[in-house]
Amino acid sequence: MDLLIILALLIIACFVGGAIERKHFKELKQKEFLYSSFLVVNKEDVGKDAEFVGLVSGNVVIGHDYFKAFLFAIRNLFGGRVRAYETLMERARREAIIRAKEKAISQNANAIVNLRVETVKISIGGGQNKLGCFEAIAYGTAVKINKNIKIDKPVINNHGMEILK
Amino acid sequence: MILTNIETVPGKQIVEHYGMVYGSTVRTKHMFADIGAGIKNMFGGELRSYTDLLEKSRQQAMKRLKNEAQKMGANAVVNVRFTTSTIAAGASEILIYGTAVKVQ
Numbered sequence: 001m002d003l004l005i006i007l008a009l010l011i012i013a014c015f016v017g018g019a020i021e022r023k024h025f026k027e028l029k030q031k032e033f034l035y036s037s038f039l040v041v042n043k044e045d046v047g048k049d050a051e052f053v054g055l056v057s058g059n060v061v062i063g064h065d066y067f068k069a070f071l072f073a074i075r076n077l078f079g080g081r082v083r084a085y086e087t088l089m090e091r092a093r094r095e096a097i098i099r100a101k102e103k104a105i106s107q108n109a110n111a112i113v114n115l116r117v118e119t120v121k122i123s124i125g126g127g128q129n130k131l132g133c134f135e136a137i138a139y140g141t142a143v144k145i146n147k148n149i150k151i152d153k154p155v156i157n158n159h160g161m162e163i164l165k
Numbered sequence: 166m167i168l169t170n171i172e173t174v175p176g177k178q179i180v181e182h183y184g185m186v187y188g189s190t191v192r193t194k195h196m197f198a199d200i201g202a203g204i205k206n207m208f209g210g211e212l213r214s215y216t217d218l219l220e221k222s223r224q225q226a227m228k229r230l231k232n233e234a235q236k237m238g239a240n241a242v243v244n245v246r247f248t249t250s251t252i253a254a255g256a257s258e259i260l261i262y263g264t265a266v267k268v269q
Binding site: 116141 | 167168169170171172173174175176177202205206207208209210211212213215216219220223245246247248249250251254257
């Protein structure tokens with residue numbers, strides 16, 4: 001009976017989790033395309049007449065699903081690349097960067113310099129659920145720069161461009 | 166109070182250094198939110214209550230950092246860094262630190 005419940009949960013988690021992930025990736029693609037002209041660098045180099053706007057940060061907490069945990073448990077026996085968690089971390093990181101960009105845009109900035117990205121494992125509650133979830137934080141200094149001045153080659157995430165192709 | 170995570174404040178000049186300042190906070194969520202997050206964690210997706218919690222804690226830590234800098238007589242904090250760590254099940258510590266300076 002217990003086994004049946006676990007199996008049912010796994011199957012539900014596989015479909016629901018998969019659907020959530022696909023939807024999230026689609027949203028990420030759209031938003032990254034929307035903000036693809038926004039300059040993000042992780043250098044401290046600001047142009048000469050850059051105008052200071054403020055410190056901006058974006059964060060997101062993402063939980064895994066039971067199916068991913070199951071895949072991980074199996075992968076953990078043999079070692080190697082854990083693809084199920086790679087996509088999870090990627091989603092969290094991209095979402096955090098988008099939120100930082102959104103905050104900067106709402107403050108009328110047109111670039112973020114010295115963007116730092118951090119990932120932390122946070123655990124929820126006590127009890128038996130020790131698996132926890134992940135937080136991604138992206139923070140940087142929002143500035144208004146003169147677009148004619150080239151800082152350096154901009155490091156823009158080009159996922160949005162893939163839609164065009 | 167100006168906060169930047171680069172070594173300077175764009176468009177301004179640093180005239181005085183005051184040393185390091187810290188702001189930290191430890192926060193936890195009530196147990197019902199934990200249960201809700203636990204259920205959400207079965208099927209994946211964003212745990213919005215936790216995102217909000219950490220965002221709010223970060224704002225509070227930043228407030229403390231600003232207060233500390235103000236006490237020193239600074240008007241800006243440069244090179245600000247964020248760190249987060251889990252110190253117990255369901256509780257996280259947020260630490261924000263930087264260098265208090267006076268800019269002109």
